[in-house]
Amino acid sequence: MIRLYDFWESGNGYKVRLLLSQLSMPFERVELDILQGETHSDRFHQKNPNQRIPLVEWPDGRRLAESNAILFYFAQGADYLADDPWHRAQTLQWMFFEQYSHEPFIAVMRFWKFSGQLEANRPLVAEKMERGYHALTVMEKHLKNSDFFVAGRYSIADIALYAYTHVAAQGDFDLTGFPAINAWLERVRHQPRHVKIEDEVGVSAAWPAMV
């Protein structure tokens, strides 16, 4: 069985949990507490030199990092990624947008709040908020004319963008002025086999305490 190294609060980890659940693919799940530095341990460093979750590991020892690359891998040949080159490129456009223009603002604000680092980062908050709202504005404009991000159907582009958008309020973003985003969030929630970020999916696997 594949193993997912993960952290419950992580939207990047949730992307993988959501897709694997929708694909009905069983997986073991190892919780690493990033707030306690478990991804920076020597032991995890051996598995992912970039010291980040999510990370997927196969029984034969292969490993794959980067949430959106993991989504792409499992979606190939499945219903959540178009087959044709143009739509694949558009899917990746939105996924790179998510990692460069969305996550570093919307996810980071939420992370600072729940990890108690907001005050220490106070001088950076105004720019994080401004750039986060810019990302939401780009999404709103697109969703005014499209039910989903690519080709009018639910795909891994939606999963990638849903992960942190649906909890943006936890980073103090107000979605009231974004009706198209709110309608899209509802459409994503109603996809078959949808799971929530707090749902305990996967088979818990042990990972002895870090040293």
Next chain:
Amino acid sequence: MIRLYDFWESGNGYKVRLLLSQLSMPFERVELDILQGETHSDRFHQKNPNQRIPLVEWPDGRRLAESNAILFYFAQGADYLADDPWHRAQTLQWMFFEQYSHEPFIAVMRFWKFSGQLEANRPLVAEKMERGYHALTVMEKHLKNSDFFVAGRYSIADIALYAYTHVAAQGDFDLTGFPAINAWLERVRHQPRHVKIEDEVGVSAAWPAMV
């Protein structure tokens, strides 16, 4: 002919110039001066709501943003991207690593220097340098055992990482302690039809002054 909206100093733009040159694919090129805010003009906003170059436009009006999504699009079916799902996923892993864990530090330091914004951002420099060196360390470790990033052959993963790594010194990063990276930079430079970041490739196309 396709049209590339670009900025000469941009490593993200250079990625596209390099791949199109290696594919011997003709293209028009429109220079936008991002330092003068040309990507934030109303006119460019119509083309890319995220207000960033590079952007590729086709004669039929289709457009594609995000440098690494553009690389993926043009490399499909060509020699610069593996066909099998596992190597494709590894290629994307390194490209997402580039946009999330490399570019925001190594490219941004260089940008602050040439745009005269280094002093204004002085409080952030130490973290940018630390995280940039972390990215270089991850690359060095991988390249100690591999000539290229994926499957032992030159691909768009190398193009994506070469773009800002080869000019990292312009952002004050010292590559002296990274022998595997330096050897890889040389291998990339010696690929057929390689062009430099400063090479004037593409057919210049007019884009009347912004208002």
